[in-house]
Amino acid sequence: MTHQFPALSAEQKKALFxxxxxxxxxxxxxxxADESVGTMGNRLQRINVENTEENRRAFREILFSxxxxxxxxxxxxxxxxxxxxxxxxxxxxxxDVIKNKGIVVGIKLDKGTAPLAGTNGETSIQxxxxxxxxxxxxxxxxxxxxxxxxxxxxxxxxxxxxAIQENxxxxxxxxxxxxxxxxxxxxEPEILPDGDHDLxxxxxxxxxxxxxxxxxxxxxxxxxxxxxxxxxxxxxxxxCSKKYPPQEVAMATVTALLRTVPAAVPGICFLxxxxxxxxxxxxxxxxxxxxxxxxWKLTFSYGRALQASALAAWSGKSANKKAxxxxxxxxxxxxxxxxxxxxxxxxxxxxxxxxxxxxxxYIY
Amino acid sequence: MAKRLNQIGVENTEEHRRQYRxxxxxxxxxxxxxxxxxxxxxxxxxxxxxxxxxFxQTIKDKGIVVGIKVDKGVVPLAGTDGETTTQxxxxxxxxxxxxxxxxxxxxxxxxxxxxxxxxxxxxxxLENxxxxxxxxxxxxxxxxxxxxEPEILPDGDHDLxxxxxxxxxxxxxxxxxxxxxxxxxxxxxxxxxxxxxxxxCPxxYSPEEIAMATVTALRRTVPPAVPGVTFLxxxxxxxxxxxxxxxxxxxxxxxxWALTFSYGRALQASALSAWRGQxxxxxxxTEEFIKxxxxxxxxxxxxxxxxxEDSGAAGQSLYVANHAY
Numbered sequence: 001m002t003h004q005f006p007a008l009s010a011e012q013k014k015a016l017f018x019x020x021x022x023x024x025x026x027x028x029x030x031x032x033a034d035e036s037v038g039t040m041g042n043r044l045q046r047i048n049v050e051n052t053e054e055n056r057r058a059f060r061e062i063l064f065s066x067x068x069x070x071x072x073x074x075x076x077x078x079x080x081x082x083x084x085x086x087x088x089x090x091x092x093x094x095x096d097v098i099k100n101k102g103i104v105v106g107i108k109l110d111k112g113t114a115p116l117a118g119t120n121g122e123t124s125i126q127x128x129x130x131x132x133x134x135x136x137x138x139x140x141x142x143x144x145x146x147x148x149x150x151x152x153x154x155x156x157x158x159x160x161x162x163a164i165q166e167n168x169x170x171x172x173x174x175x176x177x178x179x180x181x182x183x184x185x186x187x188e189p190e191i192l193p194d195g196d197h198d199l200x201x202x203x204x205x206x207x208x209x210x211x212x213x214x215x216x217x218x219x220x221x222x223x224x225x226x227x228x229x230x231x232x233x234x235x236x237x238x239x240c241s242k243k244y245p246p247q248e249v250a251m252a253t254v255t256a257l258l259r260t261v262p263a264a265v266p267g268i269c270f271l272x273x274x275x276x277x278x279x280x281x282x283x284x285x286x287x288x289x290x291x292x293x294x295x296w297k298l299t300f301s302y303g304r305a306l307q308a309s310a311l312a313a314w315s316g317k318s319a320n321k322k323a324x325x326x327x328x329x330x331x332x333x334x335x336x337x338x339x340x341x342x343x344x345x346x347x348x349x350x351x352x353x354x355x356x357x358x359x360x361x362y363i364y
Numbered sequence: 365m366a367k368r369l370n371q372i373g374v375e376n377t378e379e380h381r382r383q384y385r386x387x388x389x390x391x392x393x394x395x396x397x398x399x400x401x402x403x404x405x406x407x408x409x410x411x412x413x414x415x416x417x418x419f420x421q422t423i424k425d426k427g428i429v430v431g432i433k434v435d436k437g438v439v440p441l442a443g444t445d446g447e448t449t450t451q452x453x454x455x456x457x458x459x460x461x462x463x464x465x466x467x468x469x470x471x472x473x474x475x476x477x478x479x480x481x482x483x484x485x486x487x488x489x490l491e492n493x494x495x496x497x498x499x500x501x502x503x504x505x506x507x508x509x510x511x512x513e514p515e516i517l518p519d520g521d522h523d524l525x526x527x528x529x530x531x532x533x534x535x536x537x538x539x540x541x542x543x544x545x546x547x548x549x550x551x552x553x554x555x556x557x558x559x560x561x562x563x564x565c566p567x568x569y570s571p572e573e574i575a576m577a578t579v580t581a582l583r584r585t586v587p588p589a590v591p592g593v594t595f596l597x598x599x600x601x602x603x604x605x606x607x608x609x610x611x612x613x614x615x616x617x618x619x620x621w622a623l624t625f626s627y628g629r630a631l632q633a634s635a636l637s638a639w640r641g642q643x644x645x646x647x648x649x650t651e652e653f654i655k656x657x658x659x660x661x662x663x664x665x666x667x668x669x670x671x672x673e674d675s676g677a678a679g680q681s682l683y684v685a686n687h688a689y
Contacts (some may be wrong), residue, residue, distance in 0.1 A: 002484055004529035211543035218536035258589040259549050263620050264580070277547050295588050295620040 016226025398661025
């Protein structure tokens with residue numbers, strides 16, 4: 001193991017490096033529009049819209065046909081397979097619509113969870129079979145980055161050593177294969193927010209998980225400068241009785257990242273998890289204002305947190321297209337600002353009070 | 365110390381060792397700006413200057429932090445190609461507690477790896493990383509900042525790329541072990557080798573190439589939470605060690621940790637040969653030391669303008685062309 005067998009040529013590295021940096025260019029983040037058919041069904045059901053291919057297409061068209069200036073806030077869009085081959089009303093393929101705005105096209109590559117026998121309901125992720133061939137095809141079809149979501153959960157007995165190890169390993173295998181085919185891998189080790197654990201517990205688990213992920217990436221000879229990380233923010237569990245202000249979430253999150261994510265990684269694009277649109281923006285903003293060093297871009301890769309208002313405004317009616325687009329563009333713009341720590345909320349602005357809270361209670 | 369004194373024809377007695385350390389420790393306030401810590405050997409921690417002042421006191425009075433070597437040397441790893449681990453964990457906690465009482469606030473533990481056809485092996489990397497993490501954990505429990513030193517020897521004919529590759533593998537293992545052992549990274553320091561070609565490598569590399577390879581390796585493995593990286597000088601000459609450190613601090617990649625020096629020979633070589641065991645030479649020898657300390661202090665800020673040939677632009681074009689990092 002002491003000899004290097006270079007995985008990538010200098011040209012391949014350069015291309016991956018540039019794509020990764022383009023996606024997380026200053027003020028930009030990612031629109032995660034890769035909801036599977038089933039997940040899209042959940043979203044559409046909430047606005048009483050039938051889950052048909054046309055409806056899914058129509059909604060994505062609303063998002064993708066936004067004015068080109070959306071490229072000031074959106075650096076990349078993650079597609080679901082079906083969407084990659086759909087067209088807008090003028091017959092143009094969606095990936096081309098996105099590319100013409102100077103936005104990078106990505107694709108969800110994992111094939112969902114599979115149980116890890118002998119664990120407390122933990123899972124690994126499938127999708128490695130034939131992944132190389134799929135990546136090669138997607139690359140031909142206009143894709144330049146991939147996404148793979150691993151899932152871990154916090155309970156008294158989880159995440160277990162096996163779950164951490166196995167998910168880190170599959171993430172690394174996926175990342176390695178992606179890079180071989182010119183796709184920047186977004187590495188997503190999501191620790192679910194479900195549970196009543198406090199902020200400290202989430203921070204501890206996040207640190208352990210990310211340490212394992214980066215050891216695995218190193219073991220698998222992945223070129224870090226050509227990857228992106230999509231982690232959860234460090235938050236208390238959804239049913240935790242204690243509430244933490246954004247500054248504490250930010251401090252816990254950035255501390256965990258400083259302890260585990262090498263500076264070579266160009267950008268960290270947070271998932272929004274169960275957060276509301278505003279919460280996700282306010283937290284991202286606080287993260288970018290956190291008084292710790294931040295050697296990577298800290299931005300967003302939001303699904304629900306970018307689309308919820310747009311979805312509600314649309315409600316399946318083409319007459320609402322403009323309103324839906326405006327709602328989407330507004331969230332995109334806000335998150336773009338938040339990724340620079342420039343989002344000034346209109347809500348209660350008692351920053352001083354918030355500050356005193358976090359310094360007093362929480363040791364990181 | 366026997367080797368060092370032998371080289372200047374001085375007998376290796378406790379008194380000579382004391383006198384020599386006094387030459388260094390009696391440096392005036394000029395060193396305050398460039399020396400933040402001094403690593404002691406056990407014997408020296410309990411020695412005094414001519415005026416009866418304990419060395420620990422003299423150093424602390426200059427506002428410099430006192431450190432102590434705590435490892436007990438290398439031992440063979442059976443079944444490997446001459447590889448080693450480092451011993452010293454037994455009773456380490458008690459020793460740290462005592463050193464803390466006696467004025468030490470940081471410690472150092474050196475692990476050694478080497479590059480050859482089949483080394484470093486997975487076992488050597490794993491075992492040394494683990495022992496470093498145990499040491500670090502125990503230190504912190506006793507209020508001592510652990511300097512973590514996974515030295516990859518420069519011996520061999522391997523090129524720069526190979527050293528970079530091995531350094532990345534070793535450091536990744538070290539930081540995984542530190543995470544596994546719950547070590548508080550913000551309260552540690554790293555003392556790695558710079559990434560250099562082997563001593564007998566036929567290809568020569570510029571300081572800019574060494575800097576690029578070194579900083580790239582660190583960026584890929586050392587979490588930004590680590591406050592500082594203090595390079596060992598290995599086999600480098602005094603000037604080489606300063607020039608390389610300077611190039612590292614001028615490297616056009618983002619560097620989230622302090623990048624400075626933890627030099628032995630590269631700070632003392634001139635002082636040692638100026639001293640030659642003669643009390644009359646003490647002041648001159650001290651001056652030599654201060655001079656190297658100041659040069660390295662500047663190099664740690666990327667501000668050392670060496671008097672040698674100006675490689676400048678020529679040096680730069682070399683690294684862009686040859687080495688895909």
